[in-house]
Amino acid sequence: xxxxxxxxxxxxxxxxxxxxxxxxxxxxxxxxxxxxxxxxxxxxxxxxxxxxxxxxxxxxxxxxxxxxxxxxxxxxxxxxxxxxxxxxxxxxxxxxxxxxxxxxxxxxxxxxxxxxxxxxxxxxxxxxxxxxxxxxxxxxxxxxxxxxxxxxxxxxxxxxxxxxxxxxxxxxxxxxxxxxxxxxxxxxxxxxxxxxxxxxxxxxxxxxxxxxxxxxxxxxxxxxxxxxxxxxxxxxxxxxxxxxxxxxxxxxxxxxxxxxxxxxxxxxxxxxxxxxxxxxxxxxxxxxxxxxxxxxxxxxxxxxxxxxxxxxxxxxxxxxxxxxxxxxxxxxxxxxxxxxxxxxxxxxxxxxxxxxxxxxxxxxxxxxxxxxxxxxxxxxxxxxxxxxxxxxxxxxxxxxxxxxxxxxxxxxxxxxxxxxxxxxxxxxxxxxxxxxxxxxxxxxxxxxxxxxxxxxxxxxxxxxxxxxxxxxxxxxxxxxxxxxxxxxxxxxxxxxxxxxxxxxxxx
Amino acid sequence: xxxxxxxxxxxxxxxxxxxxxxxxxxxxxxxxxxxxxxxxxxxxxxxxxxxxxxxxxxxxxxxxxxxxxxxxxxxxxxxxxxxxxxxxxxxxxxxxxxxxxxxxxxxxxxxxxxxxxxxxxxxxxxxxxxxxxxxxxxxxxxxxxxxxxxxxxxxxxxxxxxxxxxxxxxxxxxxxxxxxxxxxxxxxxxxxxxxxxxxxxxxxxxxxxxxxxxxxxxxxxxxxxxxxxxxxxxxxxxxxxxxxxxxxxxx
Numbered sequence: 001x002x003x004x005x006x007x008x009x010x011x012x013x014x015x016x017x018x019x020x021x022x023x024x025x026x027x028x029x030x031x032x033x034x035x036x037x038x039x040x041x042x043x044x045x046x047x048x049x050x051x052x053x054x055x056x057x058x059x060x061x062x063x064x065x066x067x068x069x070x071x072x073x074x075x076x077x078x079x080x081x082x083x084x085x086x087x088x089x090x091x092x093x094x095x096x097x098x099x100x101x102x103x104x105x106x107x108x109x110x111x112x113x114x115x116x117x118x119x120x121x122x123x124x125x126x127x128x129x130x131x132x133x134x135x136x137x138x139x140x141x142x143x144x145x146x147x148x149x150x151x152x153x154x155x156x157x158x159x160x161x162x163x164x165x166x167x168x169x170x171x172x173x174x175x176x177x178x179x180x181x182x183x184x185x186x187x188x189x190x191x192x193x194x195x196x197x198x199x200x201x202x203x204x205x206x207x208x209x210x211x212x213x214x215x216x217x218x219x220x221x222x223x224x225x226x227x228x229x230x231x232x233x234x235x236x237x238x239x240x241x242x243x244x245x246x247x248x249x250x251x252x253x254x255x256x257x258x259x260x261x262x263x264x265x266x267x268x269x270x271x272x273x274x275x276x277x278x279x280x281x282x283x284x285x286x287x288x289x290x291x292x293x294x295x296x297x298x299x300x301x302x303x304x305x306x307x308x309x310x311x312x313x314x315x316x317x318x319x320x321x322x323x324x325x326x327x328x329x330x331x332x333x334x335x336x337x338x339x340x341x342x343x344x345x346x347x348x349x350x351x352x353x354x355x356x357x358x359x360x361x362x363x364x365x366x367x368x369x370x371x372x373x374x375x376x377x378x379x380x381x382x383x384x385x386x387x388x389x390x391x392x393x394x395x396x397x398x399x400x401x402x403x404x405x406x407x408x409x410x411x412x413x414x415x416x417x418x419x420x421x422x423x424x425x426x427x428x429x430x431x432x433x434x435x436x437x438x439x440x441x442x443x444x445x446x447x448x449x450x451x452x453x454x455x456x457x458x459x460x461x462x463x464x465x466x467x468x469x470x471x472x473x474x475x476x477x478x479x480x481x482x483x484x485x486x487x488x489x490x491x492x493x494x495x496x497x498x499x500x501x502x503x504x505x506x507x
Numbered sequence: 508x509x510x511x512x513x514x515x516x517x518x519x520x521x522x523x524x525x526x527x528x529x530x531x532x533x534x535x536x537x538x539x540x541x542x543x544x545x546x547x548x549x550x551x552x553x554x555x556x557x558x559x560x561x562x563x564x565x566x567x568x569x570x571x572x573x574x575x576x577x578x579x580x581x582x583x584x585x586x587x588x589x590x591x592x593x594x595x596x597x598x599x600x601x602x603x604x605x606x607x608x609x610x611x612x613x614x615x616x617x618x619x620x621x622x623x624x625x626x627x628x629x630x631x632x633x634x635x636x637x638x639x640x641x642x643x644x645x646x647x648x649x650x651x652x653x654x655x656x657x658x659x660x661x662x663x664x665x666x667x668x669x670x671x672x673x674x675x676x677x678x679x680x681x682x683x684x685x686x687x688x689x690x691x692x693x694x695x696x697x698x699x700x701x702x703x704x705x706x707x708x709x710x711x712x713x714x715x716x717x718x719x720x721x722x723x724x725x726x727x728x729x730x731x732x733x734x735x736x737x738x739x740x741x742x743x744x745x746x747x748x749x750x751x752x753x754x755x756x757x758x
Contacts, residue, residue: 172640179619180630199639202619202629209606210617210641210648216606217648219655225647235707241572249578251638259643266644284607337628 047398048166048328049406049444049490052318052388053147053159055183055333056381056413058139058364061430062437063419063459064374065116066095066129066450073456078423080459081370081430091117092124093448098375102427105359105376106369109350110340114375119382123389128445128505130438130485131452131461133476137432139364139414143182146412146438149483153497155188157198158410158486159329164196165492166328171265174198175321177314178333183412194254198331204317205277205307211270213262216288229262273324276306276316293320298394302387308341309357315384319391323403334362334380366417370430374417385409385441408442410486419459435460438482444489446507452477469504582638585613585621588649595694596657597669604652612652617645670694 061081063069069082083098091097097116104110120127135150136142147157156164159174167173176184176198184198201207214220237243246252275292276299277283285291293299299319303312311334318330339358345351358380359365365373392404416436421428437452452464453471463475466485485502487494494501583591589612593600604612613621620642622634661668665675670690673683688708692700700708 179625194637197637199637200619200631200635202625202631203616206606206610206616207620207641210620210645213644213647214651217604217651217655218608219658220651225651231708236704239701239703239707241701245572245575246578246580248574249580251580251582252578255582255638255643258638258640261640262643262647265640282609284609288607336630 046166046491047406049162050166050322050403050408051158051162051329051486051490052322052407052409053183053329053331053333054315054381054385054388054409054411055143055178055181055331056363056377056411056439057143057181057183057334057336058362058377058413059366059415059417059432059436060363060378060381060411060413060439061366061370061374061417062129062131062439062461063454064098064371064417065378066097066120066127066439067131067437067454067461068096068098069454069456069459074459075457079420080457081417081419081421082456082459089117091120092127094450095120095124095127095129095448098378100371100375102369102372102375104350104369105356105372106365106427108356108359108369109345109347110356111350111353112372112376114379116375116378116382119379119386123382123386123441124448126389126443126445126447127439127441128447129450129452130440130482130505131450131454131463131477132437132479132482133435133461133463134415134479135434137415137434140182142414143412144185145479146414147183147185148187148479149481149499150479151188152480152483153494153499156192157185157187158483159184159198159331160187160189160192160196161487161492162329162490163198164192165490167195168193170195170328171268171270171326172199172321173327174329175318175327176200176331177204177317177321178310178331178335180335181333183333184331201317204313205283207317208271208274208276211268211274212266215266215271216290218288226263270324270326274317274320274326276300276313276320282307295320295323295395299391302391305357309339310335310337311358311380311384312387315388319388322407323392323395332384334358334377336361336364363413366430368429369427370417370421371427381411381439385411389441405443408440408444408486408490411439411441413438416461435476437461437477440486442489444507445505451504464504466500466502466504582622584634585618585623585645585649588621588646589613592649592653596653598653598656598660602656604649606648612645612649617641617648620645621649 063081068088069080070085070088071077071082072085074080074082083100087099089097089099097120099115099117101113102111105112134142134145136145145151147159148155149158153161159176163173173195174197177200178184179200179202184200186197209216214222214225272291273293275285275290276296277285278292278296278300279285299316300306303309303316306312306316311332314330314332318327318332321327321330335358337358338356338360340351340356342352342355343349345355356376359373359376361367363373363377365377388409389404392407393402395403397403397406413436414432416433417430418433419435421430437450441447446469449469451469452462453473454461455473461476462471462473463477464471465475466481481500481502484494484497484499485505487499488501488503489506589600589603592598592603596603601611606612606616610616613623618625619629619631619635620639622638622642623631624634625631657670661671662675665672668675671687673679673686677683685705688705689700692698692704
């Protein structure tokens with residue numbers, strides 16, 4: 001069953017046109033260039049929806065988060081990964097929250113005291129868990145499948161499809177703000193127009209500088225630069241033997257098409273609008289003739305560790321890129337790096353409170369200390385999502401609608417974790433398990449819901465009716481179904497894809 | 508043989524004369540290096556009379572190289588562009604471009620944008636095969652910054668000027684502008700400018716048209732500054748010629 005929604009024919013024509021013309025420099029450039037600071041779609045009046053992919057690298061186990069099991073519910077409480085009843089709260093609707101206190105995270109001398117309930121109480125109305133059984137326990141393969149639905153639709157990624165649907169005419173419809181994971185995998189459908197594919201921004205704080213060819217460079221005079229470009233393009237290039245020989249080279253055509261859009265890119269003043277950094281010794285903006293984004297202070301307040309914590313910087317930039325009309329989808333993720341501040345710490349001298357930002361190998365630190373790692377990393381995901389939601393809610397899109405009204409935060413993860421533990425062990429190491437679920441947040445979803453359920457005796461999740469959402473114990477949800485459900489919810493045209501419709505997910 | 512060699516080399520060098528970083532830098536440096544009242548002396552630009560045999564070589568007419576059938580070009584990447592700029596402009600690589608005066612452009616600030624890898628912190632193990640929307644800007648920032656650095660140095664000490672010496676402390680003249688233009692071509696693109704290019708440049712800088720043709724110098728170092736380079740260089744099939752070309756390149 002496919003989504004019955006159709007895109008206006010004019011829009012399809014434009015897309016088809018862009019596909020066909022993607023090799024043509026002018027059309028390619030036109031498709032790459034930002035027309036203004038707002039979403040600009042001259043020929044498609046359907047307003048965009050936005051997708052933020054917040055990758056939970058390493059295996060975020062839903063039974064250590066919104067589907068936690070109480071000990072009294074399980075016949076095998078001593079060996080299944082379940083929590084003491086007092087530490088599991090039903091925070092909102094079907095959604096549960098874990099409280100976990102530990103003096104250290106495995107061998108890392110860092111005390112944690114985490115309660116997920118406050119997040120779920122505040123944001124759970126827009127939160128949904130979709131149980132799933134995936135197909136790989138290899139990190140890279142599984143991450144990729146979490147965004148392609150196990151190559152459900154010609155190997156296209158969710159981000160590419162959202163960019164394809166809503167991103168034509170934008171400067172950078174599909175931005176990858178994280179590196180080092182396969183949540184930013186490139187899809188395998190080469191027939192998509194170039195603008196649909198993701199582009200990596202490795203350093204969200206310095207990247208805005210590259211949205212302008214000269215501002216911030218000592219001695220640069222913009223009039224002179226404009227004259228130089230004209231001289232280069234109109235005279236020197238034409239006189240060049242290199243051009244005579246290689247003008248037909250595909251890479252050179254693309255390059256020139258990108259360059260043709262430079263001035264419009266610059267006119268959008270993204271070097272200011274995306275400048276998250278604050279004036280200071282590390283970023284002497286005034287000396288360079290630059291200034292921070294007008295909303296930067298508010299964004300920094302939500303992500304106060306943005307200079308030290310890559311995930312916060314990514315999230316802050318994702319917000320700016322979406323609300324400044326640059327992107328319709330942004331991918332961010334917790335890295336596998338150990339991020340901490342202060343002294344390294346030791347058994348005698350623990351790491352300072354709040355000093356650890358990211359665990360080594362992220363959720364996969366569960367191999368060493370399952371519960372502490374899951375608690376710490378879930379809290380990290382929730383906190384990041386919460387800050388993003390707050391910012392998006394506070395920013396008007398149009399007509400009284402906020403950006404959040406049109407957005408989804410999808411938290412893909414590699415896989416689940418093994419469900420058993422040594423008898424009565426309060427913490428333990430876990431392995432990889434295909435059985436798990438995905439968390440997502442959006443006002444467009446039926447919030448406060450768990451689609452499917454969990455068998456408390458085994459810790460294994462089970463599926464649901466795609467039509468009604470009713471739990472079905474004999475069923476498991478596939479990556480393809482989750483993929484289709486997300487696209488349906490975001491209004492992406494899936495006609496002809498063969499993807500299942502999942503009305504149970506969307507409002 | 509010498510003419511053939513010269514043409515072979517010129518062709519090879521001409522392959523590098525892209526209209527990108529080199530040409531942009533050429534254009535910006537040219538325009539930026541045209542102050543009102545600068546004078547100065549600098550080493551003469553190589554001309555036809557400076558050939559080793561004393562025999563003026565024929566003027567470089569339009570080359571007969573056909574358009575590339577496949578046109579397989581590869582982006583040079585930030586590190587090589589920086590190295591080329593540093594070499595051409597006699598700068599330390601670390602002085603070519605620093606954002607905010609702090610962050611090396613090719614090595615840090617725009618490393619991934621310029622096709623770099625960073626395995627240790629970012630776990631970027633493979634360079635992107637596609638250029639991004641901001642790559643052209645990043646290349647221009649490198650070129651502009653390098654140009655500014657060279658100008659600062661040249662105008663601070665006329666005696667040590669490397670590129671703009673004729674313009675330091677004197678009003679620009681046809682001869683001085685021509686000399687600077689020719690030197691820029693030589694340094695940045697690794698070849699002499701053609702008449703057509705000098706004329707194009709002169710019009711844009713309000714320089715009177717030059718009537719005399721420039722000819723390739725006797726030696727040229729391959730310091731082309733372009734973000735693109737051919738993946739494979741065409742080499743001669745003549746073993747003697749090929750050997751001579753290789754020897755000449757080692758000079």
